[in-house]
Amino acid sequence: MTRLADLTTRGRSVRAHRPWPRTVIDAAVWRAATRRLTAGELALLGLWGEPGQVHMALLDEAAGRVAVLSLDCPDGHYPSVSAHHAPAGRLERALCDLTGLKARGAPDPRAWLDHGRWTLRHPLGAPVPAAGAAQPYVFLPAEGESLHQIAVGPVHAGTIEPGHFRFTANGETVVRLEARLGYAHRGLLARMAGADLATAARLAARASGDSTVAYGYAFARAAEAALKVEAPPRAVWLRALMAELERLANHLGDIGAICNDAAFLMMHAHCAVLREAALRANSATFGHRLMMDRIVPGGVTSDLAPDGASVLRALVGTVRERLPVLTALYDDTASLQDRTVGTGVVSTELVRRFAAGGFVGRASGRDFDTRRALRYPPYDRLEFQTPVRTEGDVNARVWIRIDEVSQSLGLVEQILERLPGGPVRRDLPAGSGEGLALVEGFRGDVLAWLRLDRGRVARAWLRDPSWFQWPLVEAAVEGDIVADFPLANKSFNCAYAGSDL
Numbered sequence: 001m002t003r004l005a006d007l008t009t010r011g012r013s014v015r016a017h018r019p020w021p022r023t024v025i026d027a028a029v030w031r032a033a034t035r036r037l038t039a040g041e042l043a044l045l046g047l048w049g050e051p052g053q054v055h056m057a058l059l060d061e062a063a064g065r066v067a068v069l070s071l072d073c074p075d076g077h078y079p080s081v082s083a084h085h086a087p088a089g090r091l092e093r094a095l096c097d098l099t100g101l102k103a104r105g106a107p108d109p110r111a112w113l114d115h116g117r118w119t120l121r122h123p124l125g126a127p128v129p130a131a132g133a134a135q136p137y138v139f140l141p142a143e144g145e146s147l148h149q150i151a152v153g154p155v156h157a158g159t160i161e162p163g164h165f166r167f168t169a170n171g172e173t174v175v176r177l178e179a180r181l182g183y184a185h186r187g188l189l190a191r192m193a194g195a196d197l198a199t200a201a202r203l204a205a206r207a208s209g210d211s212t213v214a215y216g217y218a219f220a221r222a223a224e225a226a227l228k229v230e231a232p233p234r235a236v237w238l239r240a241l242m243a244e245l246e247r248l249a250n251h252l253g254d255i256g257a258i259c260n261d262a263a264f265l266m267m268h269a270h271c272a273v274l275r276e277a278a279l280r281a282n283s284a285t286f287g288h289r290l291m292m293d294r295i296v297p298g299g300v301t302s303d304l305a306p307d308g309a310s311v312l313r314a315l316v317g318t319v320r321e322r323l324p325v326l327t328a329l330y331d332d333t334a335s336l337q338d339r340t341v342g343t344g345v346v347s348t349e350l351v352r353r354f355a356a357g358g359f360v361g362r363a364s365g366r367d368f369d370t371r372r373a374l375r376y377p378p379y380d381r382l383e384f385q386t387p388v389r390t391e392g393d394v395n396a397r398v399w400i401r402i403d404e405v406s407q408s409l410g411l412v413e414q415i416l417e418r419l420p421g422g423p424v425r426r427d428l429p430a431g432s433g434e435g436l437a438l439v440e441g442f443r444g445d446v447l448a449w450l451r452l453d454r455g456r457v458a459r460a461w462l463r464d465p466s467w468f469q470w471p472l473v474e475a476a477v478e479g480d481i482v483a484d485f486p487l488a489n490k491s492f493n494c495a496y497a498g499s500d501l
Contacts, residue, residue, distance in 0.1 A: 003041050004060035007033050008067045017434040018225040022055075022068040030071045030079055033058060037085040043355035044468075045438070046447050047081065047091040048461040049099040051125050054078045055461075057436065057447065059355065064373055068436060068449075073101050080106040087354045087468055094501075098189065099125035110137070113182040113500065123190045142168040142176040150482060154183045161496035165485070172481040177474045184500040192450075192460040197223060197428065200457040201296050204448065207462050208498030209290060213239075213246040214441030215462065216295035218448035221376070223297035226435030226452045227428055235299035235424045237378050241415045242282075242291045242300075243439070244408040245312075248319070249278040250442040251401040251408075254493050258398055259330065261487045262339040270326055274319055281315040284308070299425030309416050316409045327402050340395040344476040344488030347392060354468045358444025359400040360492055364392035370440040382414050394491040430455030441465065443495065464498030 011025035025033075033056065036042045045057035045066065055070045071078050080103035081088035092103040093112035100122035102109075116134025120127040139149075147168055154162035162183035168176040188207060192200045204219035205212045217239055224231060231239070256271025279289040285308035286294050294302050305311070330336060346356075348365035355361075357368055369386040371379040387403035389396040434451045444465030451458045473492050477485050 004065050004067050020066040024070045034081050034084050044087050046463045049095045049101045050459050077102050077104045113185050139166045139178050163496050174477045177477050184497040188501050192457050195457050208495045211441045212290050212292045213242045214446045218437045218439045218446045220297045221437035222435035222448040222450050226433035227431045231299045232423045233420045234422045237419050238300050240378050244411045247442040248408045249275050251405050258490050261490045264336045281311050284311045298428045303424045343394045343484050345393045346472045346476045356468050357465050359397050360469045362388045363396035363400045365390040370438050370445045397491040464495050466494035466499045469494045
C-alpha cells in the first residue's frame with residue numbers, strides 16, 4: 001500500500017468523486033498527511049474549502065497517484081498545513097478570504113485576495129457585509145544596517161497584469177522580496193457556483209488568457225470524470241493538438257521577452273515573428289488566435305479546418321528551420337549570457353518542496369510532467385521527452401523552453417499523422433458527481449475540481465501552477481541586484497490572474 005493510499009483508507013470514501021479518490025478524514029489523519037508533506041513523501045497539489053469543509057489534494061509522485069482528503073470544520077477551524085509546510089501558506093490565506101475557514105496555528109494570518117475593498121467578506125462561505133476601512137498591509141520585516149525599501153507596482157510600465165513587489169535592499173543587493181497579489185481577482189469561483197456547465201466552462205477558460213486551452217482542457221476533463229463520460233476520440237486528439245500549439249506560442253514569446261529584458265532586442269523581434277506565425281496558424285486552423293472556448297465538456301467546438309493540417313505542417317517547418325539559428329544567436333552572445341547565467345537561481349530542494357511544475361521545476365532538476373506522470377490520453381500513445389536541467393537559473397529556464405518547443409513540434413506532427421476521424425463532441429447528461437483533473441499547461445500542471453448537481457456546478461476550484469512558483473521568484477532574487485529582477489521575473493512568467501481567481 002502506498003503512502004497516499006494508506007491515508008485514503010482511514011476515512012469515509014466519497015463514491016461520487018472521480019477518477020481519483022476523495023476521503024473525508026479526521027484531524028489526526030489530516031495532521032498525518034501534513035507530516036508526510038513536510039517529510040517530502042507527498043506533494044501538495046491544492047488546498048481549498050467550502051462552508052464547513054476543507055479539501056487538500058495530494059500527489060504521491062513515485063506511485064503516480066492523486067487523492068483528495070477532506071476535513072469537516074464545524075467550528076470554522078482546521079489544523080494549519082502551512083505551520084509545517086510553507087507551500088500551503090498562500091492557499092490557506094486565500095481559503096480564509098473566500099470561505100472564512102481559519103487555519104489554526106497558521107504562521108501568516110494576513111489576508112491574501114481580500115484587500116479590504118470587497119462589499120462582502122467570505123463570499124464562498126457564509127457571506128457577511130464588509131465593515132470598516134481597509135487596514136494597511138504590513139509587509140514582512142528585514143533586519144540589518146543600511147537597508148531601504150523599494151515599492152514597485154501594482155501598476156507597471158507596460159501592458160501587464162497588476163502586482164505589487166516590495167524590495168528590501170542593501171544598496172543594489174536584494175535582501176528580501178515580497179509580492180502582494182490579488183489585484184486581478186474577479187470572483188470567478190463565486191460566479192461558477194450555480195452556473196450551468198457551459199457558462200462555467202467559459203469562466204474557467206478565462207482564468208488566465210495565455211492558458212485558456214489548458215484551463216478549458218482541465219475543466220472539461222474534470223466535468224467528464226464527474227459525469228462518467230468520455231469525449232470522442234477525435235476530440236481527445238484535437239485537445240492535445242491545441243495544448244501543444246498553446247505551449248509553442250507561449251514558449252516562443254517568452255524566449256524573446258526574456259532576451260528583451262536583457263536588452264537583446266534582436267531575439268525579441270525574431271521570436272515575436274514566430275509567435276505571431278503560431279497565433280495566425282491557430283486562427284486559420286481553429287478560428288481563434290488563442291483557441292479560447294474551443295475545448296468544452298463533451299469534446300471540442302471546432303474541428304480542424306479543411307486546410308488546417310497543411311497550415312500546421314508549414315508552421316512546424318518554419319519554426320524548425322529558424323529555431324536553431326536563434327538558439328545559436330542566444331548561446332553565442334556573451335553579453336546576454338552574462339545576464340542570464342547564474343541569475344535568479346532556485347535550488348532543486350526548493351522546487352521539490354514546493355512541487356513547482358513546468359519549466360520552473362524542470363530547470364531546477366524536478367523531473368515532473370503531468371502528461372507523462374499521470375499519462376492522460378492521447379499522451380499515453382505519443383512519444384516525447386521531458387527536458388530537465390539542474391542549474392536553476394534564468395539561462396536554464398530559457399533552455400527548457402527551447403527544448404520544449406522542439407518536443408511540441410514533434411508532438412504536433414505525431415498528432416496530425418494519427419488524428420482519428422469521427423465526431424468531435426457529444427451531448428452530456430444533466431447528472432451529478434465530482435471530478436478532478438490535472439493537465440500540463442505551458443507553465444506546468446493546471447488543476448480543476450468541481451461538483452455537479454443535476455447538470456449545474458455546485459462548487460468549483462481552479463489552481464494555476466503559479467501558486468507554487470510565485471514564492472520561488474522571491475527566493476530566486478535574494479542576493480541578486482534589483483536591476484536583475486525584471487529578467488528573473490520574466491524567466492518565471494508567473495500568472496497574476498491565474499493566481500488571483
